[in-house]
Amino acid sequence: MKHLILIAFLILTSCKGETKTEQEVAIDPSVQEMWESFTQSNVEFKEEEQPESWFFHDNEEDANRLAELVLKGKKQAGSGLYSWYAEANADLPSVGTKHIITDFDGTARAIIQIKKVDTIPFNEISEAYAALDMGTTVEPLQKWKKAHWDFFASTMKESEQEPTEDMLVVCEYFETVWPKN
Template sequence: MWNNFTKSNPEFIKDELPEAEFFHDNEKDANRLAALIINGKKKASSGLYIWYKEANADLPKIGKKLIVTDFNGKARAIIETKKVDTIPFNQVSKEYAALDMGTEIEPLEKWKKAHWDFFASTMEKPTEEMLVVCERFETIWTEKD
């Protein structure tokens, strides 16, 4: 996929091959999220700030590219980070939630439930004030099957 992207976008030919990963922790959700990215509905991703701190990892940087795969590792899209904010869980906006969830139907309610459940499964005591890294991205390349 990266080769096809750089052939069509030669200004990126010297860029390093981006990391590749799937979103979420199970096949059904990983494949569903990849499909939302491909069709342009999902334009954001959320992670806990503490995950970055514990892993001694840098927060996402504007301009960073990522190859999104399905659960089985098949490249599905290339995304580019456009904006990164770190905000408390209870201050996530409806606008941001719609970008992350890929829906306009009760996006904040759906975002809070899905992310609370997911975050709570990875930590001892989630709080309304836990910091969330809110990454907005643009899908810059997809390949049709």
């Protein structure tokens, strides 16, 4: 289970910064409150287990900015390396899975649901996908490539690997299902 939490964090993060330790990441009461509010309004999910909660990125400024983009419906995708799943012997994300997105401090901001998962070589990422992941239409592909190359390079360095143009990226498409805009 710890591997899945780590993978979820890594997959939907990008770029630079400092990470919180496990001790710093306590589940905020707002997470359960959001899930209860969601299931009261969507009774068909009442019996589902509360999804995992986490924030995008690995620093406060970017985590809070990306949570806001999710709320506004601008960020609708997340990216991670296929090799992370292979190393952890973990399944790829599943369509229909929900996650509770928080800000850096753990306050629940939104519930997302995975709609589609693709595995694409880094050098074949489209501008349309980059716009969904970055939450912007201003040079999204250039921004996506720089941010993700830098982040992937830094994480791969820990295992003495280097990024390549054809490394596989797991691309998760999602929609914000709560709160409704």
